[in-house]
Amino acid sequence: MTDVPLVIDSKDELLALHRMLLHAKFLPNDLDEFRGSPLIAAIERRLAQSLSTLNERWTLGLVDDAPHVVEAVEARIRRADDWWASATFEDRRQFVTDLVAPFDISERLLMALVSR
Helix, strand or coil, X not given: CCCCXXXXXXXXXXXXXXXXXXXXXXXXXCCHHHCCCHHHHHXXXXXXXXXXXXXXXXXXXXXXXXXXXXXXXXXXXXXXXXXXXXXXXXXHHHHHHHHHCCCECCHHHHHHHHCC
């Protein structure tokens, strides 16, 4: 794959992009196609890594500590009912991991969500 350069001129621009993606993903809206996308998850992880590089104290922590995000994840799983019912354990696990990105998730919560 060819690298595509993207220039972000400041920490503020980086943070604004990060916030916009989190809002699009976890606040009520009609953007389900972005939730659980491995491409969006990869971008979010790189944004979070860049922000933590700029400020070592910056961290998102565990999704377990963000009840509104957990609720959004549960709602998205419910809307994926047809796919979810036929998905393999590994597909469900990857979907949830991508869905919560850039947050980390405890194994306990991951298993609880995947087992639904």
